[in-house]
Amino acid sequence: MKRWDADVAVIGLGAWGAMALWQLAARGVDVIGFEQHRPGNAFGSSFGGSRMFRITCLEHPGLVPLARRSLELWRRLEDESGDRLFLxxxxxxxxxxxxxxxxxxxxxxxxxxxxxxxxxxxxxxxxxxxxxxxxxxxxxxxxxxxxxxRPEASIRAATGLATAAGARVFTDSRVRAVEPVGDGVEVRTAERVHRVRRVVVTVGSWLPTLIEGLPLxxxxxxxxxxxxxxxxxxxxxxxxxxxxxxxxxxxxxxxxxxxxxxxxxxxxxxxxxxxxxxxxxxxxxxxxxxxxxxxxxxxxxxxxxxxxxxxxxxxxxxxxxTPDGQFAVGALDDASRVIVGGGCNAHGFKHASGIGELLAELATGAAPRLSLDFLAPGRFGARTAPAAAPLAALDAR
CATH class of the missing domain: 3.30.9.10 (D-Amino Acid Oxidase, subunit A, domain 2)
Known part of the structure; x- marks a missing residue:
C-alpha cells in the first residue's frame, strides 16, 4: 500500500491553481488537482472573456518583475497548448x-x-x-x-497540459477540509480522504472556509x-x-x-x-x-x-x-506543508502564470526565481513556515 496518494495536491483550479498544476506536472511532480466545478467555470473570479494585462503595475513595485515573468509564461502556455490566450x-x-x-x-x-x-x-x-x-x-x-x-481558455489550457503531463484532476469535487497529519496532509472530500506530502490551496473566495487566520x-x-x-x-x-x-x-x-x-x-x-x-x-x-x-x-x-x-x-x-491590497502567497507556520495562494484583490489574473510558478517552487522546495517576500501571509501577523526541503529529499513513499 502506498504511503502517499500524491506528492502534491492543488485545491481549486481557478487561474492560480490551474497554473500551479501545470507548473508542477511539467516538473514531473506526482500531483493531483481538485475543482468543485469544472475548470474555466463562471462561479469564481476568472471568467468574463477578457482580463487586462499590463506590465506597469501600480499596486506594488515588486509586481513589475512578476508581470514580466508572467508574460513569458503566458506565451509559453500559448505555444504548448496551441491556443491563442494573449491578445x-x-x-x-x-x-x-x-x-x-x-x-x-x-x-x-x-x-x-x-x-x-x-x-x-x-x-x-x-x-x-x-x-x-x-x-x-x-x-x-x-x-x-x-x-x-482569455481567462476561461487559459485555465482550460493549463489544466489540459497538466493532465497530459500526468496530473490527475478531480472535477465536481469539493474539498471539505485540509488537515496536516504527521509529515503530510489529509485532503478530505465527500468521497474519500487523500494523503499527500504537500498541498497548495488556491480556492479564491472560498479560502477562509479551509484556512483560518488570514484576514480575507x-x-x-x-x-x-x-x-x-x-x-x-x-x-x-x-x-x-x-x-x-x-x-x-x-x-x-x-x-x-x-x-x-x-x-x-x-x-x-x-x-x-x-x-x-x-x-x-x-x-x-x-x-x-x-x-x-x-x-x-x-x-x-x-x-x-x-x-x-x-x-x-x-x-x-x-x-x-486583503487589508493591504496585495496577494497572500506562501507557506503557513501552523501547517508548514500547506501553501496558500489567495487575495487576488481583483488584479491577480495578469500574474496568474507567474504566481503558479511561485506556488510550484514553494511546493517542491525549489529556490524561487523572483523575490516576492512582500506577498508572504506572515505580514498579517501569522508566522510563516521555514523554507521547505526539496521533495526529492523527503522520505520515499
Missing amino acids: PGGGLLIGPEHGTIVGGTLRAAREHGIDVHALTGAQLRERFPRQAAVPEHHRAVWEPSAGIL QTLRMPLTWFRPVVDDSGFDLEHFPVFMRETDEGPVLWGNGREGGHQVKLGLEGYGPGARPIGPDDDADRSVRSEDWSDVARLLPGLLPGLAEVPDRVAVSFFSR
Whole structure:
C-alpha cells in the first residue's frame, strides 16, 4: 500500500491553481488537482472573456518583475497548448497628469524601464476617437506591451497540459477540509480522504472556509457589457483597446472594446455599490439588480458617448481581498506543508502564470526565481513556515 496518494495536491483550479498544476506536472511532480466545478467555470473570479494585462503595475513595485515573468509564461502556455490566450494590442492609462493612474504608471515606467508613450488629451482624441470626452488637463499613457488575456481558455489550457503531463484532476469535487497529519496532509472530500506530502490551496473566495487566520474578505463584483448605439468599428478592440480611466470626481472606469463575440466590457475600479462583502456560498447574491450597473451607466454619456444606456449583459463574480491590497502567497507556520495562494484583490489574473510558478517552487522546495517576500501571509501577523526541503529529499513513499 502506498504511503502517499500524491506528492502534491492543488485545491481549486481557478487561474492560480490551474497554473500551479501545470507548473508542477511539467516538473514531473506526482500531483493531483481538485475543482468543485469544472475548470474555466463562471462561479469564481476568472471568467468574463477578457482580463487586462499590463506590465506597469501600480499596486506594488515588486509586481513589475512578476508581470514580466508572467508574460513569458503566458506565451509559453500559448505555444504548448496551441491556443491563442494573449491578445496584444496595447493599453491606455488615462486621467489627471499627477493622479493615481497616470502618475503611478509613469513612475512604474521610469523605475523599471518600461516602454510607454505619453499622450496629450488632443493626441489621445485623435488616435482613439471613442475616448474623445477627455478633459484638456488629463493625459494618457500608451503601454504597447499591454493587452487582454482569455481567462476561461487559459485555465482550460493549463489544466489540459497538466493532465497530459500526468496530473490527475478531480472535477465536481469539493474539498471539505485540509488537515496536516504527521509529515503530510489529509485532503478530505465527500468521497474519500487523500494523503499527500504537500498541498497548495488556491480556492479564491472560498479560502477562509479551509484556512483560518488570514484576514480575507469575499466581495461580489458586477461585470457589465454595453452595446454601441451605432454598429460601426469604433468600439472594436482594435480601435478601443483595454484601458483604465480616472475621473476628476474619483471613480476609475476600466474596460475594453468589442471582441470575440463580446460587447464593450466595462467596470469600476472601486467596484461600485454592487460590490459588497458576502459569504462565498451565498449563491442568491449572484442575482443581478439595477445597482450592479447603474453607476457605470451614469458615467457613459460624459465619458464614452455612443454606448447604450442599459447594459447588454451583466454578470456577478466573486473575489477575495486583503487589508493591504496585495496577494497572500506562501507557506503557513501552523501547517508548514500547506501553501496558500489567495487575495487576488481583483488584479491577480495578469500574474496568474507567474504566481503558479511561485506556488510550484514553494511546493517542491525549489529556490524561487523572483523575490516576492512582500506577498508572504506572515505580514498579517501569522508566522510563516521555514523554507521547505526539496521533495526529492523527503522520505520515499
